[in-house]
Amino acid sequence: MQTDFLIIGSGIAGLTYAIKVAQKYPDKKITIITKTQTEETNTKYAQGGVAGVWDKEHDSYEKHIEDTLIAGDGLCNKESVEIVVKEGPTRIKEIIQYGADFDKTEAGEYALGREGGHSEFRILHYKDITGWEMERTLIQKMKTLPNIELLKNCYVLDLITQHHLGFLVTKSTHDIRCFGVYVLNLKTNKIEKILSNITLLASGGCGQVYKTTTNPTIATGDGVAMVYRAKGRIENMEFIQFHPTALFEPGLSPSFLISEAVRGDGAILRNNKNEAFMEKYDPRKDLAPRDIVARAIDNEMKKDGAEHVWLDCRAMDEEKFKHHFPNIYEHCLNIGIDVFQNMIPVAPAAHYSCGGIKTDEWARTSILNLYACGECSSTGLHGANRLASNSLLEAMVFGHRAYVDTERKIRAGIANDLKETDIPDWNTKGTSDPKEMILITQSRKELEQIMSNYVGIVRNNIRLDRALTRLDLLFEETEKMYKSTKVSPQLCQLRNLITVGYLIVKSAQFRKESRGLHYNTDYPEKSPLLQNIIL
Structure with missing residues (x-):
């Protein structure tokens, strides 16, 4: 298949970009690939809201910028922060025009919330399922554009670069180009090539590398792993944000999130x-x-x-809680917790990757014709720790900026002169069907245990060394299986998660300090040297 624009992922970042290029170029073909169903994305599970300077009387860009910089603990790119904060409200207005329904007060004004790290009330929300509402809106808008094709149940295996044409590609190669992707079509079980002039990665996060996470099962770090294999630049992977208040339900994955907005409205943590x-x-x-x-x-x-x-909500206003957090209230009630009578058991869970594929201010990666935005990217906004409710904002802003840069490229006459026949077919020679799926599932469990026990909220050098040793063994076993076995989503996701685990550990080893989300008891102080870890 050949397409004009190829988008990997159907969350807020990918859909923002797809809608804009589809509207601008109605005669061109836009293809979106998702490995499950359209709406199954990290976006869907975002509860709290989207931050933006809305009440100019009490709030300001300067305050939002300062809050973001403080949360990022010295490592934010100030230019990126200013871009997102200042352009964010326009993007929010845009999705409202598409039909997003954020909660309002009785007076008809938007009901602004406040979360940890914010100095003002600036968070727009739709009850406690804001991400779901924004995803619904964008999907509805996408369906009105006939030049968008959505390929569901397709698993992207690798980016196609000069490497696949027989050229030697290394980290020092300056003109690595992306020509498209290899895809495993889960309906036909065949591996296909999709070529494109422009590719955008919006593949989401990597929370499934940990045993306990709020991320859905699709969050396996595929985009980060593919770019790393393609010799692209990856940045600051040690900064994994653990959400403080996931509902404690042993054995259940993913964990149900108790939004930070609950504490913003008055809930208190108790030991x-x-x-x-x-x-x-x-x-x-x-x-x-x-x-x-x-x-x-x-x-x-x-x-x-x-x-x-414990999270204590017992003193909170009952009607307000039920209106603002109906999903949380119902979920807790269904498992026997009346939040006005009982405290909620909570524990931290892996939630968000602040690092990822290194991009510039236009969402461009180090690989030509390849953009990245959303959680898989590292734009410089979050630094060492993401400020609550900045992620949906970032996805929209950089989805738009990737579109603006794409316009520039097209005006300059970009063209992919490769044909499908120039790209070799996926090589399955010498492979056979997997004989025992237990080998994959057991390795996955081992990986989750390694990362949770050794590379969690608090780390030290011995734990990191031990994690790397065990990851090396898992990597060797999995690569051997990969070379001899026909590919499956389970095997490829394991392979990607091992790569992501390695990147988190190596980045953590390089950072000889404690900063933001990375806390190493062997280096408890901050280093005066501010640096980003780029692999």
């Missing part, structure tokens, strides 16, 4: 002695940034030998 403990760790108490709250909870759990702490 197993019923003490409100956050005042011991930060003057902002329960509204401190996520890295501080997650480490505080981790420390309280270790002190008490407990598996969770």
Whole structure:
């Protein structure tokens, strides 16, 4: 297949870009690939909301910028922060024009929320399923554009670059170009080539590398792993954000998220002695940034030998809670927790990757004709820790900026002169059907245990060394299986997760300090040298 624009992923970042290029170029073909169903994305599971300076009387760009920089702990790219904060409200207005329905007050004004790290009320939300509402809106808009083709149940295996044409490609190669992708069509079980002038990766996060995560099962770091294999640049993978308050339900994955907005509305964290403990760790108490709250909870759990702490909502306004958090209220009630009578058991869970595919201010990667935006990218916005509700904003802003840069490229006369016949077919010679799926599932469990036990909220050199040793063994076993076995999503996702795990560990080893989401007990202080870890 040949297409004009190829988008990997159907979340907010990918759909923002797809809609804009489809509207601008109605005679061109836009192809979106998703490995399951259209709406099954990280976007769908975002509860809290989307941050933006809305109330100019009390809020300002300067305040939002400052809050983002403080949360990022010195490693934000200030230019990226200013771009997102200043362009964000326009993108929010755009999705409202598409039909997004954010909650309003009785007076008809938008009901603005506040979350940890924010100095003002600036978060627009739709109850406690904001991501779902934004995804619904974009899908509805996409369906009105006939030049968008959506390929569901297609698993992207690799980016096609000069490497596949027989050229030697290394990290020092300056003109690596992306020509498209190899895709495993899960309906036909055949591997196909899709060539494109422009490819955008919006493949989401990598939370499934950990045993406990709020991310859906699709979040296996595929985009980051593919770019790393293609010799593209990856940045700051050590900064994995653990959401402080995932509902504690042993054995269930993914974990159900108790939005930070609940604490923004007055919920209090308590330890197993019923003490409100956050005042011991930060003057902002329960509204401190996520890295501080997650480490505080981790420390309280270790002190008490407990598996969770408690979130106390009992003093909150009942009607307001039910209106703002109906999904959370119903879910808790279904498992026997009445939030106005009982405290909610919570524990940190892997939630968001602040690093990823290194991009510039136009979402361009180090590989020509390849953009990246959304959670798979590292735009410089988040630095060492993401400020709550900045992610949906970032996805829309850089999805738009990738579109603007694409326009420039097309005006300059970009063309992919390769034909499908120039690209070799996927080589399956010497491979056979997998004989035992247990080899893949067991390796996956081992990987999750390694990452959770050794590369979690608190790390040290011994744990990181041990993690790398075990990952090396898993890598060797999996590569041997990959070379001899016909590909499957399970095998490819395992391979990608091992690559992501390696990148997290190596980045963590290179960072000889504690900063933001990365806390190493062997280097408890911040280094005066501010640096990004690029692999």
